[in-house]
Amino acid sequence: MNMMICILKRLSVGVVMMVITIACSHEEEYVCEQMTQALSFRIADTGYQEEGKNLHSRAIDTDYQTRFSTGDACGLYVVTDNGVVGNNIKLLAERDAASGSVTWKSDVLLSVKWKDAVFFLYYPYQEDMKGKVADASLAAESDEAFFAPLIADWKPQDNQSTYAAYTASDLMTARGTVSATMSGEQQVSFSLKHRMALAVVELPVTTYRFTNYTDIPDYSASMPVSFSGNQKMYALTDGTLRLLVRPEEEDAPVLEGLCDDGMKKFSINTANITSGLYKTFKVDGGRKIQDYTLQMSDVLAHLGNHSWYVIPYEAYTDAPDKGNAIGVVIKVGRHNGDCSDYTQPLAAGGPLLSASTFHGYAAALNDLSAEQIEWGPSTVGLPNYPVDAQGNPQNNYNNETYKQDWSGYAYTQAIIKQAGGQEQLLVYPAVYRAVTAFENKYPAPVNTSGWFLPSIGQLWNVYSHTGVLGVVQNELSTFGHYWSSSVHYYQTECILTIRIQNSLGDVYGKYPTDIGLVRPVLAF
Known part of the structure; x- marks a missing residue:
C-alpha cells in the first residue's frame, strides 16, 4: 500500500477539508479510496496589553483586539516530518451578518495526517513569502522561530491613517492546536500574538458625560493638534491615535507637533516598546471627563x-x-x-x-x-x-x-x-x-x-x-x-x-x- 501526500486545488465551502488517509492498490490501474474529515479553523487575536500592567492577567482589553471581517486574509503553513507540505495557503474570512460569527475559507484541499502536522499562521496575508520563514526543523519550537525572518524584516507603514493601512502593518503570528469539536470535526485553533508594538496617543479631549439622561451618548470635543513628520496615525472616535512601530528599537519614530492653538510644542518618543504591548502618551494632559447636563441651547x-x-x-x-x-x-x-x-x-x-x-x-x-x-x-x-x-x-x-x-x-x-x-x-x-x-x-x-x-x-x-x-x-x-x-x-x-x-x-x-x-x- 502506497501512502500519498499531495496538495490539491479545490474550492472549499465554509471549511478547509483535510484528507486523513489515501489508500491505493496497484492492479490494472490505481484505485484510491479517500477517507475525508472536515477541518475548520478558529482564529482569535490575543490583543495588545498595556505596558506596565500584569502580563499574566487573563483580562483582555477588547479595544485592542482585531475584529476580523469579510475579506481579511491569513497565511497558513502546514509542517510534517516531510517538511513544509502546506505553503502560504490563503485563508479568507467571511462574517455572517446575522450571527456575527466568522468562518475561514480556502481554495486548497490538504492531504496530510493531522496528528503529525504542525500548523503556523500569520496575518496579514502576503503574496510573496519567499525567504520569510525559517527551516521546517524549527517547527517544534514556536511560531516566533518559524516566522523569524518575516518578523525581522517587517516594517510598519508610515501612513497608517486608514483602518486598512493600520491593520496591514499589524503583523501577528500563531502556532495552532488541533482538537475535536462536539460535532466530531477537527478544528485548528490559533491565538494570534502581535509582533509589533503600539503607540497610543491620547489627544487633549473633553468628554461630556450627560448625567441627567444617561442614555444620551457621551460627546468628545478635541482640541486641534497638528503633527509634523511623515507618520500618519489611525484616528479613533474616542480622541486617540494609534501608530504601530517596531518593538524595542532605539530608532523608532519621534512624534512632534503643536497644540493649544500653536502655543505649545510636544514630542513623543515611541522607542523601546515591547512587542505585543501598547504604551499611552498624553498630549497636554490627554482626555478629561466632564459631567454635563442636557440644557437649552445644546x-x-x-x-x-x-x-x-x-x-x-x-x-x-x-x-x-x-x-x-x-x-x-x-x-x-x-x-x-x-x-x-x-x-x-x-x-x-x-x-x-x-x-x-x-x-x-x-x-x-x-x-x-x-x-x-x-x-x-x-x-x-x-x-x-x-x-x-x-x-x-x-x-x-x-x-x-x-x-x-x-x-x-x-x-x-x-x-x-x-x-x-x-x-x-x-x-x-x-x-x-x-x-x-x-x-x-x-x-x-x-x-x-x-x-x-x-x-x-x-x-x-x-x-x-x-x-x-x-x-x-x-x-x-x-x-x-x-x-x-x-x-x-x-x-x-x-x-x-x-x-x-x-x-x-x-x-x-x-x-x-x-x-x-x-x-x-x-x-x-
Missing part, C-alpha cells in the same frame, strides 16, 4: 443610521461635526402643558418617539423657505387651544398664558386629520411645510416625534433662542410673522403667531388666509 445632531446625539453648546464652535446638526434644544424634559399623545406617529411608518425617555424639544435650524405662505382655509374649526378638566377653553393669548400652550404635536395631528390625511395637507400650507416638505429635505431621526408645527408656547421658546439658532445656522427673520398650530382660545377664527418687528417679538392673532413663515420643531 445642539441636536443626527448620525448616519438616523439616530441622534447631542453636541453641548459650549463645544459647538470648534466641533468638527457641525454638519450633523439638525436643531437647537428649546426645552429639556416634557412640558407639563403638553397633552400630546406621542405614541401615534404623524404619518404611517414615520418617525416615532421612544416611550422610554422624553428628553426635550428642539427647533429646526432654518425656515426651509423665505416665502411667506397661508396657514390654511378661512374656516378653522379646530379646538387647538388648552382646555380645563371640563373641556372649557383656557386663555392662550395674553398675560403670558401662551407660555403654557405646548401641545403642538397634538394640534398638528388634529390638522392632518381634518385635512383628510397627510396626502391632503396642501390645503394647510403651513403644516404641509412643517411636516411633509421639511421632513423630505431634513429627515428627522427615527427615534423622535418627527417635525411638526409648534404650538404658540413652543414657538415662543423658539423665538427666545433665535440668537443661538443664529450661531448654529439661521436665526428667525427680523421682520414677519411665524405661524403656530395654536388657535386663539376666544377668537377661534384666528391663528396665533409670533410677530417680529426689528427683532422684537410678541404674540399676535392672524387670519389663516394671511401669510407667515414656518419654523418646525420636534420632540426627542
Whole structure:
C-alpha cells in the first residue's frame, strides 16, 4: 500500500477539508479510496496589553483586539516530518451578518495526517513569502522561530491613517492546536500574538458625560493638534491615535507637533516598546471627563443610521461635526402643558418617539423657505387651544398664558386629520411645510416625534433662542410673522403667531388666509 501526500486545488465551502488517509492498490490501474474529515479553523487575536500592567492577567482589553471581517486574509503553513507540505495557503474570512460569527475559507484541499502536522499562521496575508520563514526543523519550537525572518524584516507603514493601512502593518503570528469539536470535526485553533508594538496617543479631549439622561451618548470635543513628520496615525472616535512601530528599537519614530492653538510644542518618543504591548502618551494632559447636563441651547445632531446625539453648546464652535446638526434644544424634559399623545406617529411608518425617555424639544435650524405662505382655509374649526378638566377653553393669548400652550404635536395631528390625511395637507400650507416638505429635505431621526408645527408656547421658546439658532445656522427673520398650530382660545377664527418687528417679538392673532413663515420643531 502506497501512502500519498499531495496538495490539491479545490474550492472549499465554509471549511478547509483535510484528507486523513489515501489508500491505493496497484492492479490494472490505481484505485484510491479517500477517507475525508472536515477541518475548520478558529482564529482569535490575543490583543495588545498595556505596558506596565500584569502580563499574566487573563483580562483582555477588547479595544485592542482585531475584529476580523469579510475579506481579511491569513497565511497558513502546514509542517510534517516531510517538511513544509502546506505553503502560504490563503485563508479568507467571511462574517455572517446575522450571527456575527466568522468562518475561514480556502481554495486548497490538504492531504496530510493531522496528528503529525504542525500548523503556523500569520496575518496579514502576503503574496510573496519567499525567504520569510525559517527551516521546517524549527517547527517544534514556536511560531516566533518559524516566522523569524518575516518578523525581522517587517516594517510598519508610515501612513497608517486608514483602518486598512493600520491593520496591514499589524503583523501577528500563531502556532495552532488541533482538537475535536462536539460535532466530531477537527478544528485548528490559533491565538494570534502581535509582533509589533503600539503607540497610543491620547489627544487633549473633553468628554461630556450627560448625567441627567444617561442614555444620551457621551460627546468628545478635541482640541486641534497638528503633527509634523511623515507618520500618519489611525484616528479613533474616542480622541486617540494609534501608530504601530517596531518593538524595542532605539530608532523608532519621534512624534512632534503643536497644540493649544500653536502655543505649545510636544514630542513623543515611541522607542523601546515591547512587542505585543501598547504604551499611552498624553498630549497636554490627554482626555478629561466632564459631567454635563442636557440644557437649552445644546445642539441636536443626527448620525448616519438616523439616530441622534447631542453636541453641548459650549463645544459647538470648534466641533468638527457641525454638519450633523439638525436643531437647537428649546426645552429639556416634557412640558407639563403638553397633552400630546406621542405614541401615534404623524404619518404611517414615520418617525416615532421612544416611550422610554422624553428628553426635550428642539427647533429646526432654518425656515426651509423665505416665502411667506397661508396657514390654511378661512374656516378653522379646530379646538387647538388648552382646555380645563371640563373641556372649557383656557386663555392662550395674553398675560403670558401662551407660555403654557405646548401641545403642538397634538394640534398638528388634529390638522392632518381634518385635512383628510397627510396626502391632503396642501390645503394647510403651513403644516404641509412643517411636516411633509421639511421632513423630505431634513429627515428627522427615527427615534423622535418627527417635525411638526409648534404650538404658540413652543414657538415662543423658539423665538427666545433665535440668537443661538443664529450661531448654529439661521436665526428667525427680523421682520414677519411665524405661524403656530395654536388657535386663539376666544377668537377661534384666528391663528396665533409670533410677530417680529426689528427683532422684537410678541404674540399676535392672524387670519389663516394671511401669510407667515414656518419654523418646525420636534420632540426627542
